Amino acid sequence: MTPGARIQAAIEILEAVDAQRAPADVVAGGYFKSRRYIGAKDRAAIAGLVYGVLRHRAQLDWWLARVARDADGSAADNRRRAIAWLAVGEGWSAERIGAAFDGGRFRPPRLSPAEARLVDALIGRTLEHPAQPPWVRHNYPEWLHPALRARFGDDLASEMAALGMPAPLDLRANALKTTRDEALRRLAAEGLEVTPTRWSPWGIRVNGRPPLTSIGAFREGLVEVQDEGSQLAALLVAARPGFRVCDFCAGAAGKSLAIAAAMVNKGRIVALDVSGKRLEGATRRLRRAGVFNVEARTLSSERDPWVKRHRASFDRVLVDAPCSGTGTWRRNPDGKWALRPVDIDELMALQRRILDSAARLVRPGGRLVYVTCSVLPAENEDQIEWFRNTHAGFRPVPVVEIWAETIGGAPPTRDTYLRLSPARHGTDGFFVAVLESAQAADAAPAET
Numbered sequence: 001m002t003p004g005a006r007i008q009a010a011i012e013i014l015e016a017v018d019a020q021r022a023p024a025d026v027v028a029g030g031y032f033k034s035r036r037y038i039g040a041k042d043r044a045a046i047a048g049l050v051y052g053v054l055r056h057r058a059q060l061d062w063w064l065a066r067v068a069r070d071a072d073g074s075a076a077d078n079r080r081r082a083i084a085w086l087a088v089g090e091g092w093s094a095e096r097i098g099a100a101f102d103g104g105r106f107r108p109p110r111l112s113p114a115e116a117r118l119v120d121a122l123i124g125r126t127l128e129h130p131a132q133p134p135w136v137r138h139n140y141p142e143w144l145h146p147a148l149r150a151r152f153g154d155d156l157a158s159e160m161a162a163l164g165m166p167a168p169l170d171l172r173a174n175a176l177k178t179t180r181d182e183a184l185r186r187l188a189a190e191g192l193e194v195t196p197t198r199w200s201p202w203g204i205r206v207n208g209r210p211p212l213t214s215i216g217a218f219r220e221g222l223v224e225v226q227d228e229g230s231q232l233a234a235l236l237v238a239a240r241p242g243f244r245v246c247d248f249c250a251g252a253a254g255k256s257l258a259i260a261a262a263m264v265n266k267g268r269i270v271a272l273d274v275s276g277k278r279l280e281g282a283t284r285r286l287r288r289a290g291v292f293n294v295e296a297r298t299l300s301s302e303r304d305p306w307v308k309r310h311r312a313s314f315d316r317v318l319v320d321a322p323c324s325g326t327g328t329w330r331r332n333p334d335g336k337w338a339l340r341p342v343d344i345d346e347l348m349a350l351q352r353r354i355l356d357s358a359a360r361l362v363r364p365g366g367r368l369v370y371v372t373c374s375v376l377p378a379e380n381e382d383q384i385e386w387f388r389n390t391h392a393g394f395r396p397v398p399v400v401e402i403w404a405e406t407i408g409g410a411p412p413t414r415d416t417y418l419r420l421s422p423a424r425h426g427t428d429g430f431f432v433a434v435l436e437s438a439q440a441a442d443a444a445p446a447e448t
Contacts, residue, residue, distance in 0.1 A: 001042045004100040004107030007082055009038070011108065014078035017054075019336050024054060024334040044201045052089050053081045054333040055164055058139040059127045060084040066129075067121035074282040079108065083115060087122035094119050099361065139164050140336055144326075147376050155423065159375075162422035163429070169206040170197060171223040172231050175261040175289050178202065178222045186217045195288075198426060199412060200231040202258070206288045221288040226254050229327075229420045229427030233320070233371045234258035236399065236418065236432050238406050241266035243315040248272050248358045253282030253294065255320055255371075260291040262406075266381050269294040274301060302350075302357045321351045323372040323379050326431020332424060339355035348378060359394070362437045368394060375421065380431040384417070387435070402434060433437035 009100050011030070011041065027117035027223035028050060032043050051402075053060065063084055064076045083101075085093040098118050103110040111119065128137060128432040135142045152159045155384045171194075180202060187194045192210055197203025204223065212225065234255045239245050241264050247256045253283045260269055273279050277299040286294050305429060324347060325335045355370065362368050370387075388394065399418045403411040412425050419430040 001038065001045075002100075002104075002288055003096075003291050004102060005105060006042060006045050007049060007086070007100055008035075008048045008108045009042075010053070010107060010159050011078050011082050013046070013050050014053060014082070018043060018051075018078065019042060021338050023049060023332055024381070025332070041423050049082065049085065050331065051166070053078070054337070056085065056127055057081060057141055057333075057337055058090060058136045058141075059132065060088070061087055062129075062132055062136045063122060063127075064118070066191045067118060074437050080118065083111075083119060086123055087119055088125045088127050094123050122131065124238060134160070139333075140227070140329075141339065143341055144336075144339075144376075147378065149325075151375050151377055152421070155421075158423045159421050163327075163329040164333070165330060165422075167227070167328075167422075167428065168426075169209060170226060170231075171204040171206060171218075172200070172202045172226040172258060174222055174224060174257075174289050175202065176218070176265060178360050185215060186222060187215070190215055190217060197228045198230075199407075200228045200235065201407060202231050202235075202261075203228045208352045219288075221290055224254070224257055224285070224289060226258065227428045229373075229430040230254060231258060231418070232407075232418065233369075233426070233430060233432050235262065235406050236401050236402050236434060237262075237365070238319050238434075239263050239267070239269075239316050244313060244359050245269045245316045246272065246310075246314045246318065246358070248317055248319045248354065248361075249321060250282060250296070251275075251320070253279070253285060253296070255318060256282065256294050257285060257289050257291060259318070260286075260289075260294055263293065264406070265291065265293045266314070271296045272299050274299050298412060302354045304418050306359055307357050309375045311360050313364045314363060315366045316426055317366070318359050318360050318369045319354055320371045321354055321379075323351070323374040324376060326375045327373040327421075327431075330428065342377070344378060348383065351379065351383055352386060355383065356390070359387075359391055359437075362394075364437055366437050367397065368435045370431075370436070372431045373428055374431060375419075375429040380419075380433075381417070384433045393438055395438055397434040399432065399434065 013028050013031050017024050032038055060081045061076045064080055086097050091125055101108045101111045106225055131225060135145050142159060150158055173180040184194055192208035195205050197205050217223050236258055239262050241260045245259055250273045251254055253271050254273045256269050279296040279298060282296055330337050359368055395415050398416045400411050400414055419429045420430040
């Protein structure tokens, strides 16, 4: 493909992301699937343009607004963002940009006079500028600044910078089929550059982005893709062989897979979700991993009658709650621009309904494990405070105690809850709270 054709493809993907409010990787995957003639190098180049714009959108919009006085004052759109990224992000010359936007087949329409002036005004600039406020410099929505400041304090700049970088590829050695050391040797023999992760005893970090479907160790189920932070959340469930475990919001069952390995396939795991499609994908993963103690079940809602029928019958209930995904911006930078204040309010209400319902499943002495991939206190500490005020029969179990029992060594934190972040821990942003039921399930609110 020509440079111009790559740029036009990137603009089309960016437009589709905005129109569909769907994750960029899903949109891009669909785009490439319907255009199989696009080769691997071209796909990589197009994705680089797309994610360059998404990761730096606030800075690009800031520059477009700043130089608009010298152009035509038009609002930023994805075509102009792409132009700005080429100029200030990749350092293209005006001549090179003009040649790519030549209106040829599969290439973007020619630059308008105003766009040509815009290019001239941007050439020689850099992404950063001293006048940029923190939310522009580190590319996140301004309305989230108070909450992020409350979470990270003086570390805000470093954490936002880390959340703006591409995430590494982490794998989990499948303990049902191999050990981490054996998996490391196997992957190295297949040409991958791999190292053990810092915190998870299962974790393997891969250098680069190899095509995993061509790797024998992956096809054979020896390893699974899972961020190190997600592995730690599964470990803190502290499920032992013979336990009854409920994964209440299982999705594609990544944590169910990890928990099954910890249980050595002994006991029972029920993976629940309101999306049957997600659970269908989970079934394929479970089969490849050699897991046979997981039952997948679709719920109509968090208040499905199934929950009432299985009251107080599980040793562990994992609530990997739907959340803002602010801790995964390294992987999904588009998510920050789709997020709205009303979304946080709606998610918080949903999280409370899920916690309220899932708590009914915990047997006396069992544990409820609440997990999010959010860094916002409103979705994390605030929700646990609400839960403890409304469910007096549960007490928090300090992470340091569980860490000593399940993982060993020095934990990332001595706090009651586990808070992970990319700058400090090298993982996605995660929150984990473990709550133990001190009495029967009738400590939960009555059925409604």
